[in-house]
Amino acid sequence: MGFNLPDTSIIPRYTAIVGDTRLERGGGSGWAHIYPANGKVTTELQLAGVADVEAAVAAARAALPGWRAGSSEIRRDLLLKLADAIEATAAELAALDTLGNGYPAMMAAYTPGVMAQRFRYYAGWADKIRGETLDAWNGPAHSYVNYEPYGVVGAIIPWNGPLFAAAMVLAPALAAGNCVVIKAPELAPFSVMRLAQLFAEVGFPPGVVNMVCGGADVGEAIVASSGVDKVQFVGSGNTAKRVLQTAAQTLKPCGLELGGKSAVLVFDDANLQEAAKLGLSGAVSVSGQGCVNGTRVLVQRSIYDQFIAMAQVMAGHISLGDPLLPTTVMGPLISAQSLARIEGIVARAQAEGARLVCGGERAGGDFADGFYMPLTLFADVDPNSALSQHEVFGPVLAITPFDDEDEAIAIANGTDYGLGAYIHSQNLRRAHTVAAQMQAGTVQVNTAGGGMQPYAPFGGYKQSGYGRLGGEQGLLEFLQVKSVWMNLA
Known part of the structure; x- marks a missing residue:
C-alpha cells in the first residue's frame, strides 16, 4: 500500500x-x-x-x-x-x-x-x-x-x-x-x-x-x-x-x-548503555546515509558480548516509519538502486562469514512500495572484509571485537578513509591518547553529534x-x- x-x-x-x-x-x-x-x-x-x-x-x-x-x-x-x-x-x-x-x-x-x-x-x-x-x-x-x-x-x-x-x-x-x-x-x-x-x-x-x-x-x-x-x-x-x-x-x-568509514571505539570503561545508543546512531541517522556516520563499531573483547546483546535490544525498538510523522526515527533510502545495492552488500557480508544479528531484508507490508531497509547489525566482522573497508551508505553496522588500545587504533585506521572517529571511554588519558592517533579529520569523544559546529573545521584525511x-x-x-x-x- x-x-x-x-x-x-x-x-x-x-x-x-x-x-x-x-x-x-x-x-x-x-x-x-x-x-x-x-x-x-x-x-x-x-x-x-x-x-x-x-x-x-x-x-x-x-x-x-x-x-x-x-x-x-x-x-x-x-x-x-x-x-x-x-x-x-x-x-x-x-x-x-x-x-x-x-x-x-x-x-x-x-x-x-x-x-x-x-x-x-x-x-x-x-x-x-x-x-x-x-x-x-x-x-x-x-x-x-x-x-x-x-x-x-x-x-x-x-x-x-x-x-x-x-x-x-x-x-x-x-x-x-x-x-x-x-x-x-x-x-x-x-x-x-x-x-x-x-x-x-x-x-x-x-x-x-x-x-x-x-x-x-x-x-x-x-x-x-x-x-x-x-x-x-x-x-x-x-x-x-x-x-x-x-x-x-x-x-x-x-x-x-x-565519504567515510568512521570507526566507533568502545572501551571497557565506557558508559556502555550510552555507547550502544550512540554506536547505533551511525546506521540510524538518515538511514545511515551520512558521510561522517559511525558505521564500524569496535568493542573491547571483555564487554563485547554484553554490547551485542544491548545493541540488539535497542535495535528492536527502532522502527521504520512515514517520514512525515514527527515520531519517525528511520525513513527510507534514497532510491530503488540504492536499496538493491545495499541488499547486495548484506548478502556478501553473510557470505564472508559475518554474523547477522538483526535486519538484513527489505521491509515489506506498508513499506513495500518505498525504499526501506531496517536497521541491520552484523557482529564478528573481519576488519579486512568488504563490509569493514567500503562505505555502505545505508543502515548497516559492522561490529568487531578488539583486545587493547593498539589493536583498536590499528583497526580504526585500517581503511582508505579518514573522515570521522568516535571514542567512548571515561578515562581522560586514554581518550586524548587515542584521539591523537586517529587518522581522521574529526574525532568525537563520548558523543556522536558534536563535531559539526559552525566554528569547527570539518574535513577528511586520506580518501575522505x-x-x-x-x-x-x-x-x-x-x-x-x-x-x-x-x-x-
Whole structure:
C-alpha cells in the first residue's frame, strides 16, 4: 500500500536561477522525482543544461566586481538577513528536504536552525578578514599579505543533506567575497532550489548566487568552465575523481569533502548503555546515509558480548516509519538502486562469514512500495572484509571485537578513509591518547553529534578528501593569498 504523497504544492517550479531570472524550463532533459517513501512520482521538471550553466557563470562574473569591491558590512548584513529568512521559512525548507530525500521530519526540523547558525557565524567573519604586515629585513621596504576572494566558486553538493551542505559552502564563500554557482542535487533538489530564491528575497545582488538543477553534465560543465575559479565538491570519492580529472584541464583548485568509514571505539570503561545508543546512531541517522556516520563499531573483547546483546535490544525498538510523522526515527533510502545495492552488500557480508544479528531484508507490508531497509547489525566482522573497508551508505553496522588500545587504533585506521572517529571511554588519558592517533579529520569523544559546529573545521584525511569547511579554516578555503613587497629605497 505504501504511504501517501505529501503536499507537493510547495515544490518550486524553476530549475535554475540565473542572475535575476528564474527558469521554469531549463535546457536539459526532462526528469521525474521519485518520493522515496512510496516510490511514486512527485513532480516532473525540465532540468538545467550546459547552456544554463554558461549563463549562470556569466551572471556570476558580471556580479563579481561589485560584490567583491562592496563593503564587508554589506556582506555581513545580507548574510544576517538570510539567516533570519531561513528561520522564517524553516517549516517550508524542512518539508522540502523530507519530500526530496525522505529525511524524517523529526530530523529535518533541526536543519534550518543549524543553517542559520552557520550563516550568522560567517556573517561575523565578513568584516574581519585581515592581512598581515611582514618584517622586510632585506632593505627599506614595506611587505604585506592580503587575502582575496577567488572570484566565482562552483559548488556541487549531495542529496543526503542538501540544505546543510549548501550552507557549509555558501556561507564562507559569500562572506569571503566570492560569487557562487551551485548545483542542486537532482535526486533531492527542492530545498536548495527554495534556498537559492531566498537570497534574492533578502536583497543579494543578482548574480551573486546562481543555482542550476541538473545531472552529471551540469556538474561537469561547472567544473570545466573557464569562468569558475574554484570548485567545492561534496559527495562520493568516485565522482570526485572525475571532478579532479576535469579540473586538471584548467588546473582549477578543488576542495573535496568525501565519504567515510568512521570507526566507533568502545572501551571497557565506557558508559556502555550510552555507547550502544550512540554506536547505533551511525546506521540510524538518515538511514545511515551520512558521510561522517559511525558505521564500524569496535568493542573491547571483555564487554563485547554484553554490547551485542544491548545493541540488539535497542535495535528492536527502532522502527521504520512515514517520514512525515514527527515520531519517525528511520525513513527510507534514497532510491530503488540504492536499496538493491545495499541488499547486495548484506548478502556478501553473510557470505564472508559475518554474523547477522538483526535486519538484513527489505521491509515489506506498508513499506513495500518505498525504499526501506531496517536497521541491520552484523557482529564478528573481519576488519579486512568488504563490509569493514567500503562505505555502505545505508543502515548497516559492522561490529568487531578488539583486545587493547593498539589493536583498536590499528583497526580504526585500517581503511582508505579518514573522515570521522568516535571514542567512548571515561578515562581522560586514554581518550586524548587515542584521539591523537586517529587518522581522521574529526574525532568525537563520548558523543556522536558534536563535531559539526559552525566554528569547527570539518574535513577528511586520506580518501575522505582535503580542505576544510567550518571555522576560520573554512573561510580561508575561499580566500587566496597575495604577497606585496614595496621597495622604499
